[in-house]
Amino acid sequence: MTTEAFSFSLLATDGMARRGEVKTPHGLVRTPAFMPVGTQATVKAMYPEQVRELGADVVLGNTYHLMLRPTAERVARLGGLHTFMNWQHTILTDSGGFQVMSLAQIRKLSEKGVTFQSHIDGSRHEMTPERSIEIQGLLGSDIQMQLDECLRLPAERKEVERAMQLSLRWAERSRAQFEKMGGPGKGRGLYGIVQGGDVADLRVASAQALSQMPFEGYSIGGLAVGEPQDVMLRMLEITTPVLPTTKPRYLMGVGTPDDIVESVARGVDMFDCVMPTRAGRHGLAYTRFGKINLKNARHADDPRPLDEESSCPGARTYSRAYLHHLIRAGEGLGGMLLTWNNLAYYQSMMQGIRDAIEAGRFADFKAEVKEGWAKGDLPALG
């Protein structure tokens, strides 16, 4: 069996904004793309068919969570992550490094990798660049990430530089392991991850060094970790011009709708974020008119839907009064409907972004969506 190579096609550009297509063993990913987060092999509170119907071409799985439960070996025995979670489209996995540093207990970093204890049962594990790639291969991930070290900001320049240099050495080791496991031959891709915190010259150095390595794509890590939005955007402005135009660029863990349109304007192609799913379970709705907190008492008697023009039943069919009731009563359907609404809004925004770039009117589109958010929610009736 011949598997076609992983590829990226640039279909159109509009300023720095790019409209493209990533080809993986599980289909085409239209970019700019938003990837719903499926941490534990499920996009929380959603059936996979719903996620697909909203227009998602790819979901993200978390290596750290999956290696601990149900374990990568078990997923492999069961036919891989696509079959396990009933998602026969593209899957991107992170390296596990970010969660090891943020969730695991008693972690110890060395040149070799990180040892840590599971947050679930305290069991001891070792994560190295090689092991991360091995796990991602067992999961059957189409788009894999090198292991890196991601610092929280603010951090000292010296510390940022050390972590960035370590990440470059881990990039080499990750790549070697990916080749050894036949990743490219299976049509899979491995992305290198740009680090460098909020230090401009370190970001450039990281991006330049990675560009010399044969990755299928480039991630921008270590942003949206506590710094102001303008810092993040400045880092993008100096990073994306250094990256090869022929490869997709993925801004990890970002972000709000505003973060996304601003990052697309700076040449980013792929995004993932827990916001639409997490916020949904907590009663927050993303809409054309900005964010709406359904917990607020002003919705208790409001018969209007979230957005009657939406094609998503979660947004169109149920009253705000009902959503308010469900969230207040702690009913699962509240999170199901708001997550549905939020992912629908994110995916429709991505479609709008893609259409606008193709039509050469991305700047206008960006201004229009911002105007909608600024307008805010319509006042309650009565």
Add this chain to the structure above:
Amino acid sequence: MTTEAFSFSLLATDGMARRGEVKTPHGLVRTPAFMPVGTQATVKAMYPEQVRELGADVVLGNTYHLMLRPTAERVARLGGLHTFMNWQHTILTDSGGFQVMSLAQIRKLSEKGVTFQSHIDGSRHEMTPERSIEIQGLLGSDIQMQLDECLRLPAERKEVERAMQLSLRWAERSRAQFEKMGGPGKGRGLYGIVQGGDVADLRVASAQALSQMPFEGYSIGGLAVGEPQDVMLRMLEITTPVLPTTKPRYLMGVGTPDDIVESVARGVDMFDCVMPTRAGRHGLAYTRFGKINLKNARHADDPRPLDEESSCPGARTYSRAYLHHLIRAGEGLGGMLLTWNNLAYYQSMMQGIRDAIEAGRFADFKAEVKEGWAKGDLPALG
């Protein structure tokens, strides 16, 4: 506008088992019927469209919960419970009495009614037969219940008799209020509730007295409250023959699949129970082969679906290993899929019951489903 009268048609009988049809302002209810429980205006972890697609003609709403939150007056302002919860089919409501006695704090019973404090915020409320019917009318319920007093078993005969007699006096008052609110003219029905605990002559006396009152249907309450199944079935055997054959009979809060087929065999037409929904959220699956506990480690590597012959994706599409993972990981999708499976199994069983009665082979059907449950789950592979 003329609304047709609430009606019950007996289409076929097979022994004591009855195949019928209840007509309400929101459609036909095929009996024997199982009513999924939608306590707080939602069948937990299910979209209403799914509930309908599984074959449910009616869902149950809990008056106690809804009167406290979002309140009956608010639901009425928002267009009634059908619109509020996006269920344009029949809704049955209980009287609230059972939950007042089991959930509320500091309750005080008198001839007039019950005063109690909300389990949500401690606020004081009064529930009388008149207020219960008023609330059910505000909700827009198609099938309403008289207020009654439901005792837990075992209980002394004297106490059982007192509660039964009180319930009869409340039946009269409930009926008067229902007439006053124009219930019959709106095509709605009010059911009287047979009480009498596990005391045969009190059950008969209750059923006889209620049969003299003009109810659209008869509920059998105060069973499945701690007594063995054979006691419950004996009570049914002496109760249903006393009730008018021309009215539907509803066994409240029952039950397991076995309880249901045995009760149908004794002349019951309608059922409700939280088991399929609650069990689903706790990792238990109802299937043709009995109950399966997905938490059990034996499922961790099992690639088989729950039931590949089921028409429900929750039963057919996902492996037991995946369901096991979701439940262990506390993922909402686990409860969503298992609830879906369980309600699908219950509704397919009801369809089987209805078909069997029409075909005059209900006894055979009962033997067959029991054989399946007794066979138990297939052993794991490997």
